[in-house]
Amino acid sequence: xxxxxxxxxxxxxxxxDEQERxxxxxxxxxxxxxxxxxxxxxxxxxxxxxxxxxxxSYTMDENGVEHVVSFACPGWWIADMYSxxxxxxxxxxxxxxxxxxxxxLSKEDQDKMYREVPKMERFFRILIENSLVANQQRLIDNMSxxxxxxxxxxxxxxxxxxxSLPQKQxxxxxxxxxxxxxxxxxxxxxx
Amino acid sequence: xxxxxxxxxxxxxxxxDEQERxxxxxxxxxxxxxxxxxxxxxxxxxxxxxxxxxxxSYTMDENGVEHVVSFACPGWWIADMYSxxxxxxxxxxxxxxxxxxxxxLSKEDQDKMYREVPKMERFFRILIENSLVANQQRLIDNMSxxxxxxxxxxxxxxxxxxxSLPQKQxxxxxxxxxxxxxxxxxxxxxx
DNA sequence: CGTCTATTTGAATGTACTCAAAAGCGGTGG
DNA sequence: CCACCGCTTTTGAGTACATTCAAATAGACG
Numbered sequence: 001x002x003x004x005x006x007x008x009x010x011x012x013x014x015x016x017d018e019q020e021r022x023x024x025x026x027x028x029x030x031x032x033x034x035x036x037x038x039x040x041x042x043x044x045x046x047x048x049x050x051x052x053x054x055x056x057s058y059t060m061d062e063n064g065v066e067h068v069v070s071f072a073c074p075g076w077w078i079a080d081m082y083s084x085x086x087x088x089x090x091x092x093x094x095x096x097x098x099x100x101x102x103x104x105l106s107k108e109d110q111d112k113m114y115r116e117v118p119k120m121e122r123f124f125r126i127l128i129e130n131s132l133v134a135n136q137q138r139l140i141d142n143m144s145x146x147x148x149x150x151x152x153x154x155x156x157x158x159x160x161x162x163x164s165l166p167q168k169q170x171x172x173x174x175x176x177x178x179x180x181x182x183x184x185x186x187x188x189x190x191x
Numbered sequence: 192x193x194x195x196x197x198x199x200x201x202x203x204x205x206x207x208d209e210q211e212r213x214x215x216x217x218x219x220x221x222x223x224x225x226x227x228x229x230x231x232x233x234x235x236x237x238x239x240x241x242x243x244x245x246x247x248s249y250t251m252d253e254n255g256v257e258h259v260v261s262f263a264c265p266g267w268w269i270a271d272m273y274s275x276x277x278x279x280x281x282x283x284x285x286x287x288x289x290x291x292x293x294x295x296l297s298k299e300d301q302d303k304m305y306r307e308v309p310k311m312e313r314f315f316r317i318l319i320e321n322s323l324v325a326n327q328q329r330l331i332d333n334m335s336x337x338x339x340x341x342x343x344x345x346x347x348x349x350x351x352x353x354x355s356l357p358q359k360q361x362x363x364x365x366x367x368x369x370x371x372x373x374x375x376x377x378x379x380x381x382x
Numbered sequence: 383c384g385t386c387t388a389t390t391t392g393a394a395t396g397t398a399c400t401c402a403a404a405a406g407c408g409g410t411g412g
Numbered sequence: 413c414c415a416c417c418g419c420t421t422t423t424g425a426g427t428a429c430a431t432t433c434a435a436a437t438a439g440a441c442g
Contacts, residue, residue: 061335069331082324091331118309125316132323133273136260139330140282143366144252147398168420175334180398182422338430359388371430373390 003051004103007075011126012119022120025113026103031096038094044083046104050074053100054164057092058172068173071097073161077127098164142175147184150174194242195294198266202317203310213311216304217294222287229285235274237295241265244291245355248283249363259364262288264352268318289355333366338375341365 004026005019014022026049031037038044040060048055055072057080069092072078083090084107105113114121141150151174155162162170171181195217196210205213217240222228229235231251239246241263248260248269260283263269274281275298296304305312332341342365346353353361362372 059331059335065335067331067334069327081320081327085320085324114313121312121316122305125312125319128316128319128323129272129276132319132326133276135323135326135330136272139326139333140250140258140260142330142333143258144250144256166420177399178421179400179423182420184398186422357388368431369389370391370432373388375430377390 003075004049008120008123012123014117014119018117018119021117022113025109026105028101028103031100031102033096033099035096036093037096038080038083038090038092040091040093041089042083043087044080044090044092044094045087046106047077047079047084047110048072048094049077049103049105051101051103053102054097054161055094055100055102056097056169057094059091060093066172067175068169071158071161071165071169071173097169147174147176147180148188151181151184151188194266195240199311199314203314205308205310209308209310212308213304216300217296219292219294222291222293224287224290226287227284228287229271229274229281229283231282231284232280233274234278235271235281235283235285236278237297238268238270238275238301239263239285240268240294240296242292242294244293245288245352246285246291246293247288247360248285250282251284257363258366259360262349262352262356262360262364288360338365338367338371339379342372342375342379 002023004023005014008014008019008022028051031053037048037055038057050072051074053074055078057069057072057078058066059069060066070078078094080090080092080094082088083092087107110124114124141153145153151170154170154174158165167181167185168178171178174181176184193214195214196205199205199210199213219242222244228239228246229248242265244265246263246269248263248271249257250260251257261269269285271281271283271285273279274283278298301315305315332344336344342361345361345365349356358372358376359369362369365372367375
C-alpha cells in the first residue's frame, strides 16, 4: 500500500476519492546520493515526502561549518519550512544521503489541496504540531544535557538510522565537532 | 478592540457570529506575579492567550537548573504544547512574570472550536507553523553562534521586553549561566 | 530597616574547540 | 584486481569559552 496514504490514515480518514486527489497533487521522483535538492538562498518551492532512502537538511554558518537540522527517512516530510511557507529565500540545504525516492508537493498544490480536501489541513496541522513538540524537546535537550547524554538520546531515537549515517553528520546533529564526537564515543565505550 | 480577534484577523477572517463563538470558548482571568499556572508533571489542560503582562515557560533539569523555553507577552499564546496536545503529563512550568491578564482555552474547547468554526483550524495551523519556524531558528542559532551573538539576536528580537526581564531569565533563554551572562555583558559594554 | 533574591566579581576547573597529522575506508580508473 | 585519491575518522597538544563555587555587593519588597 501507499506509504503516504498510510501515514495520512493515522490522523484523518479520507474517502477513496479524496485519497486519489491527494496523490494527484504529488510527483514521485528518484535521486542519487549527494544530490542537492535545495540550496541556501533559494526558495523552497516543494516539500518532500520520503518513500525510500534518507535525506537531510542543514545550514552552513559563516565559517562554512554544517549544522544538521533534520534527517528524513521513509514516512517523513522534509523542507525548509521557513522558505516553503513564506516563499522567500531560506538558509537550508536539503541533500540526499542515500539513494532516495520522494514525493514532491509544491506550495501551490498544497494550498489547492487545503481547499479541495479540507481534511488535509487537519493532517498537516497535526504533523506540524508534532514537529514543533519534537523540535522544542531538542532545544530543551541541547540546553539541559551534555553532548554525551544528547548522543544517548539520539541513539535511542534514531536507532534504526544510526548505522547508515556518517559520524560527522551525527556529531553535527547533536551539536559537537566530529573530532570531539570521535573522542567522546571512545570514552563512552570504556564505560 | 479585542486583542485576540485582532490577532485572528491577521490570518483568517471571521464573521461577527464566528467571532462571538470563538470568544465564548475562552475565559478571561487575572494573575499576580509569580503565580504558577502549570507545574512539571501536570497535564496542561489549558492554553493561555496573554492580553496583558508577561508569562514564561521553563523546564527544570536534574540539577534543579531552570531553562527558559519561551516568554509570552500580549498577543502571544503559551502552553506546554506536548502536554496540551497529548493530554499527558508534561515537563514545563508556566509562570507569571508580570501582573497578567490571560484568556484560557481548554483542550476540549479548542477541539469544539475546530468543529464549530473550521477557520480556526487554519488559524492555529498558521500559528503553529510560525512557532515551528521560530523554534527551528533558535535551534540553529544555538548551534551556530556564540553566547554573545545569541544575546545580540535576542536583544533585537525582544527589544521591547528586555528591560522587564531579570537577567537570570535572559541568561537562561540564551543558554548560559547568570554569572557568565553578567561577565559577558560587562565585556560587551567595553567595546 | 531587614530579609531575600539578583547581580557582580574572582579564581579554579571542565567541557568542548582548533589545528595538525596520521590512519582508515570506499570508490574509481587504469 | 590493485593502486591511488579523496574523504572520514582517530589521536594528540594546546586553547577558549563557559561553568562551578564562593563571597561580596546591590536591589526589591514587605
